[in-house]
Amino acid sequence: MYLKLSYEIRDKYLRKDMLPTIFCPGCGIGSVLQYTLRAIDELGWSKDEVVWVSGIGCSSRVPGFVDFDGLHTTHGRALAFATGIKMARPDLKVIAFMGDGDTAAIGGNHFIHAIRRNLDVTVILINNFTYGMTGGQVAPTTLKGLRGTTAPYGSFENPFDIAELAVAAGANYVARWTVFNYLQGINSIKKALQKKGFSLVEFLSPCPISFGRRNRMKTAPELIKWYNKITVPISKAKKMSPEELEGKIIIGEFVDRDRPSLDEEYEEYKKRAKKMMGWE
Amino acid sequence: MRYPFPVGKSDFIQGDEAIARAAILAGCRFYAGYPITPASEIFEAMALYMPLVDGVSIQMEDELASIAAIIGASWVGAKAMTATSGPGFSLMMENLGYAIMTETPIVVVDVQRSGPSTGQPTLAAQGDVMQAIWGTHGDHSLIVLTPATVQEAFDMTIRAFNLAEKYRTPVILLTDAEVGHMRERVNIPNPEDIELVYRKLPANEEEAKYPFGDIHGDLIPPMPIFGKGYRTYVTGLTHDEKGRPKTVDAEIHHKLIERIVNKIEKNKKDIIDYETFELDDAEVAIVSYGIVARSAIRAVKMLRGEGIKAGLLKLNVVWPFDFEMIEKIAEQVHAIYVPEMNLGQLYHLVKEGANGKARVELIPKIGGEVHTPQEIVKAVKRCEKCI
Numbered sequence: 001m002y003l004k005l006s007y008e009i010r011d012k013y014l015r016k017d018m019l020p021t022i023f024c025p026g027c028g029i030g031s032v033l034q035y036t037l038r039a040i041d042e043l044g045w046s047k048d049e050v051v052w053v054s055g056i057g058c059s060s061r062v063p064g065f066v067d068f069d070g071l072h073t074t075h076g077r078a079l080a081f082a083t084g085i086k087m088a089r090p091d092l093k094v095i096a097f098m099g100d101g102d103t104a105a106i107g108g109n110h111f112i113h114a115i116r117r118n119l120d121v122t123v124i125l126i127n128n129f130t131y132g133m134t135g136g137q138v139a140p141t142t143l144k145g146l147r148g149t150t151a152p153y154g155s156f157e158n159p160f161d162i163a164e165l166a167v168a169a170g171a172n173y174v175a176r177w178t179v180f181n182y183l184q185g186i187n188s189i190k191k192a193l194q195k196k197g198f199s200l201v202e203f204l205s206p207c208p209i210s211f212g213r214r215n216r217m218k219t220a221p222e223l224i225k226w227y228n229k230i231t232v233p234i235s236k237a238k239k240m241s242p243e244e245l246e247g248k249i250i251i252g253e254f255v256d257r258d259r260p261s262l263d264e265e266y267e268e269y270k271k272r273a274k275k276m277m278g279w280e
Numbered sequence: 281m282r283y284p285f286p287v288g289k290s291d292f293i294q295g296d297e298a299i300a301r302a303a304i305l306a307g308c309r310f311y312a313g314y315p316i317t318p319a320s321e322i323f324e325a326m327a328l329y330m331p332l333v334d335g336v337s338i339q340m341e342d343e344l345a346s347i348a349a350i351i352g353a354s355w356v357g358a359k360a361m362t363a364t365s366g367p368g369f370s371l372m373m374e375n376l377g378y379a380i381m382t383e384t385p386i387v388v389v390d391v392q393r394s395g396p397s398t399g400q401p402t403l404a405a406q407g408d409v410m411q412a413i414w415g416t417h418g419d420h421s422l423i424v425l426t427p428a429t430v431q432e433a434f435d436m437t438i439r440a441f442n443l444a445e446k447y448r449t450p451v452i453l454l455t456d457a458e459v460g461h462m463r464e465r466v467n468i469p470n471p472e473d474i475e476l477v478y479r480k481l482p483a484n485e486e487e488a489k490y491p492f493g494d495i496h497g498d499l500i501p502p503m504p505i506f507g508k509g510y511r512t513y514v515t516g517l518t519h520d521e522k523g524r525p526k527t528v529d530a531e532i533h534h535k536l537i538e539r540i541v542n543k544i545e546k547n548k549k550d551i552i553d554y555e556t557f558e559l560d561d562a563e564v565a566i567v568s569y570g571i572v573a574r575s576a577i578r579a580v581k582m583l584r585g586e587g588i589k590a591g592l593l594k595l596n597v598v599w600p601f602d603f604e605m606i607e608k609i610a611e612q613v614h615a616i617y618v619p620e621m622n623l624g625q626l627y628h629l630v631k632e633g634a635n636g637k638a639r640v641e642l643i644p645k646i647g648g649e650v651h652t653p654q655e656i657v658k659a660v661k662r663c664e665k666c667i
Contacts, residue, residue, distance in 0.1 A: 018513075047511060048511065051356075051506050053352070064515065064524070069511055069512055069513075070514065072514065077344060080340065080345035080349055080352070081348045083338065083345070083348075083349045084351065085506065087338060088310050088356045088357070088360070089357070091507075092506070092507045110348075113340075266331075266338075270332075270334065272331075279332060
C-alpha cells in the first residue's frame, strides 16, 4: 500500500481553525483518525457525502477536527442520532466515532439495537479501557484487576468484549486491532466503509495519562508492549484452549457478511405497504 | 400528492389520530417513537401512513433514542416528530436540551398522564407543564402549545411545525389523555390551503459559515443542513457563531444563550395565542388551558347566570408566557382562578404575572378526572364569599 504523507492528509481533511486537538501526549485517537481519513482518501469519497456523528468523550471530539458535516451529540446516543440521519437521507454515508464508555456503558442499548437493525453506519471505536476525559474512571471494558479512580483497588467487574458483542448482535463487519496495527487498521476501515449495514472497527488505543499512569504503564511504548503481550491474532486464537485464552484479547477480522441493511429493508417495507394498501 | 386519509372534508377521529394526520399535512416525513399509553395511537397512525407518503416511521429502543433520531433527521432537512407521555417525556429531557442548544427544529408531543413515575397510565393530567418549560437543565427557552379539543390538536400540530421551522427550536405540543383519546369531528383542510413554513437555509457559502450566528439580525441563524456541501459542525457544547466549541469563555456562552432565549422572548407577540370569553367586563377571571378550559367556559356561563361577572382567558400557548397580559387582567378583576389538573403549576406563572394586583387562587384536581364546570363554579363561589 502506498501511503501519502501525513501533511497531505492533514491539509486535505482537518479544520485548521479547530487545531490543536485536545488529545494528550501518547494518546491513540489521532492515529485512528488518520487511518480513517486515509481510508476515505483511498476510497476517493467526497467530503460532502459523509456525515460524522459522535457522543461524548475524548474520541467523540473527533468530528470537530475534520472538515465534514458533523454532529457531536450527547453521551452514548451517537447511534440513535445516526439512525435519524441515515434513514432520512440514505444516500449519505455515516461514520460514528465513539469511545468504549460511550459505546458499551451509557450507549450500550443504542449500540446493540443499531446493530440488530443493521443500520448502515461505520463505527470507529476507540477502546482505551477507561474514561479518559473525566480523569480515568473504570469502564465496562476495563479488564479485571486493572485500576481506575472509581475502582482504586482494581476492577472487580467482568469486562465486555465489544467486538464479540457486535458479532452476536448481528453486525455485517467487525474487526479489532491495536492502534499499532496500522495497515490492517486502514484496510479494515476501508472494508467497513464500503460495507452496507453495520460495521465496526475497534482499536485498542493507548491512554497513558488517564489509564496507563494508574496501571504502571506511564508511557505509550509501555502500553504498546502490554498490548503485544495480551493480544492474540484470531487465526492463532482458534487453535488455543479457553484456558490459554484467559486474559487475552483477540485481534483480527471477526465477521464479514452481507445481511440487508435497515434502509434497504425499509425501502422494501415501503413497497410492501403501498402494495398492501392497493396504491401500486 | 396522495394522502392516506381523507382531506378537504371533516372526519370523526381521536385527538392522537388528528395529531398524526396534521403532522403529515405539515410535511413531517420522519417519525421515531416508543410505545407508551396514551400516546401510542399517534405512533400507530404514523406507522400506517408514513411508508405510503415516502416518509419514515421507526420504533426505537427507548425515548432517549426516539428524540435523538428525530434531531438527526432534522439536521438532514426532514421535518420530524416524536410523541410520548410523562415517563418517556422525562427520558427526553436530555436531548430536548440538545435540540435547544443546537437550535434544531423538532416537534415533541407529550400526551400527559398522571404521575409521578408510572402513575395512572390511562388517565389525564396536566402535571408536565413545568417540566415542558423547565425540565431540561440549564438556561433556555422553547415553545409549548396546549390544545383543548381534537380540532385544536390538529391545528396546533401544524402550527407546532411552523413555529419550530420559523424559530429553529423544539416545540412541545402539550396535550393530555382526554384530548388524545377523545373522538370529535375535525375539519381537515385541503393541503393546498394549509400555510406551511420551512426553515431558513443559508443563502450562500458565506452565510453557511455561521450556523449559530445572528447574521440577519433576527436572532435566528439560517440552518446549514447536512449533505448539502456546507460541512457544518454541530455540538451541544457551548459554541461560537461558527459552531466551534468554546467552553470556558463566559462572553461567548452568554451571547449564545441570551440569543437562544431572546429569539423566543422577543417574538412573544407572534408566538403567543389565546382566546377570551366574556372577559371584557369581568370582575372575576379564570385562566385555563387544555382540556380544563372547556369546563371553564361552561363555568363562566353558569357563574354569569348566578350574577357573578366571570370571564375566561384560555391559553393556547403556555410558554412563552405573557406576564404583562395577566397583570392587565389583574388590574381589571379582583380575583383570578386557575383550575389545573395538578397541584399548582401554571398557577405560579399567573401569580407572578398578577403581580399582587388581584388575588390568584388555584383550583387543583388530580387523580385523572377533568374538573366539572360545577366544581369550578363551586370553588369560585366559595372563595368569592370568603372576601
